[in-house]
Amino acid sequence: MNPIAISVFTLSLAIGTTITLSSHHWLLAWIGLEINTLALIPIMTKNPHPRAIEAATKYFLTQATASALVLFSTLINAWQMGEWTLTNLSELPSTAVSIALMMKLGLAPLHFWMPEVLQGIPLISGLIMSTWQKIAPMTLIMQIAPLINLELMISIGLLSILIGGWGGINQTQLRKILAFSSIGHLGWMIVIIKFDPQLTLLNFILYIIMTTTMFFSFMLVNATKMQDISTTFSKAPVLATVSMLILLSLAGLPPLTGFTPKLLIMTELIKQNTISLASLIMFISLLALFFYIRLTYIFTLTLPPNSSNSTPLWYLKINANPMFMPLTSLALFIFPLSPTLLFML
Numbered sequence: 001m002n003p004i005a006i007s008v009f010t011l012s013l014a015i016g017t018t019i020t021l022s023s024h025h026w027l028l029a030w031i032g033l034e035i036n037t038l039a040l041i042p043i044m045t046k047n048p049h050p051r052a053i054e055a056a057t058k059y060f061l062t063q064a065t066a067s068a069l070v071l072f073s074t075l076i077n078a079w080q081m082g083e084w085t086l087t088n089l090s091e092l093p094s095t096a097v098s099i100a101l102m103m104k105l106g107l108a109p110l111h112f113w114m115p116e117v118l119q120g121i122p123l124i125s126g127l128i129m130s131t132w133q134k135i136a137p138m139t140l141i142m143q144i145a146p147l148i149n150l151e152l153m154i155s156i157g158l159l160s161i162l163i164g165g166w167g168g169i170n171q172t173q174l175r176k177i178l179a180f181s182s183i184g185h186l187g188w189m190i191v192i193i194k195f196d197p198q199l200t201l202l203n204f205i206l207y208i209i210m211t212t213t214m215f216f217s218f219m220l221v222n223a224t225k226m227q228d229i230s231t232t233f234s235k236a237p238v239l240a241t242v243s244m245l246i247l248l249s250l251a252g253l254p255p256l257t258g259f260t261p262k263l264l265i266m267t268e269l270i271k272q273n274t275i276s277l278a279s280l281i282m283f284i285s286l287l288a289l290f291f292y293i294r295l296t297y298i299f300t301l302t303l304p305p306n307s308s309n310s311t312p313l314w315y316l317k318i319n320a321n322p323m324f325m326p327l328t329s330l331a332l333f334i335f336p337l338s339p340t341l342l343f344m345l
Contacts, residue, residue, distance in 0.1 A: 012039035055120030160187025165287025
C-alpha cells in the first residue's frame with residue numbers, strides 16, 4: 001500500500017479515537033467511532049485477498065449495526081432528556097447504548113464476528129483491531145458505567161469469560177486464540193467496571209501491553225498457526241522463552257504482570273461481599289488457562305521430528321520493532337508494583 005495512504009489511515013485512526021475521548025456530546029462520540037471504523041477497513045484489506053475482503057465486510061456490517069444502535073438510542077435519549085450529554089442517560093437508552101458498545105468491543109453474546117474477522121486479516125491489522133480499536137468504546141462504557149444495570153454487566157462479563165475460555169480450547173489458529181483471549185480479558189473488565197472503574201482502566205492498560213507484545217512475537221516468526229510455533233525454540237530459543245512467559249502472563253499466573261489485575265479484581269469483589277461471584281469467575285477462567293498452557297507447551301517443550309533445514313533466526317538480521325523489548329519488560333515484570341498500584345487506586 002502507498003505510504004501516504006497508510007499515513008492518512010493511521011492519522012484517521014488517531015483522530016477518530018481522540019474525538020471520542022475528548023467529546024462530551026454523543027454525536028461527536030459517534031463521529032469518532034465512525035472515523036475509527038472507516039479508517040481500519042482499508043488497512044485490513046491492504047493485501048487484497050478474498051479472505052481479507054470477507055473479514056472487512058463482516059467487520060463493517062457489525063460496526064455499522066452497532067453505530068446505528070448508538071445513534072438511535074442517543075437520539076431517543078436526547079428526545080427524552082433534552083440534551084446530548086454523555087453522562088445523562090435514561091434507563092432504556094443506557095441499556096441499548098451499552099449493548100451497542102459491547103458489540104463493538106466483541107463481548108459475548110455479540111462476539112461471533114470477532115474471531116472470524118481477526119482470522120482473515122494480517123497480524124498487524126489484528127493488533128490494531130485488538131488494542132487501538134477498543135480504546136474508544138471502552139472509554140465510553142467507563143463513562144456511562146454508573147448508569148448501566150449491574151446485573152446486565154455481570155451477566156455479560158461472566159458469559160464473555162466463559163466464551164473466551166471455551167471458544168479458544170479447540171482452536172489451532174493463533175489469531176482466533178488471541179480473539180478469544182481478548183473476549184475473556186474484556187469480560188474481566190466488564191465484571192468489575194461498576195465496582196471500581198479505575199481497576200478496569202488498569203486492567204485495560206495491562207491487556208493492551210500484553211496483547212501487543214504477543215502480536216509482536218508472532219510477527220517476528222510470522223506465525224499464524226500452532227504448527228508455525230512448534231519449531232520456534234530450535235530457531236530462536238530466547239524468543240520462544242520470552243513468548244512462553246508472555247502467554248503465561250496473559251493467563252494470569254504469578255509472579256507475572258497478568259496476575260496483577262486478577263489479584264486486584266478478586267480483592268475488590270471480596271470487599272464487595274461477592275465471594276460467590278469471585279469464586280465463579282476464577283473457576284471459569286481455568287478454561288482459558290488450559291489453552292494458554294497448551295501454547296506454552298508447543299512453544300518450548302516440543303521439537304520437530306528431525307533437524308530443521310531453516311536458518312536459525314539468531315543468524316539472520318531480525319527487524320524487530322524497537323518497542324518489543326520495553327513492552328516485553330512491562331508485560332512480565334509489573335507484578336512487584338502491585339502494592340503501589342493498589343495504593344494509587
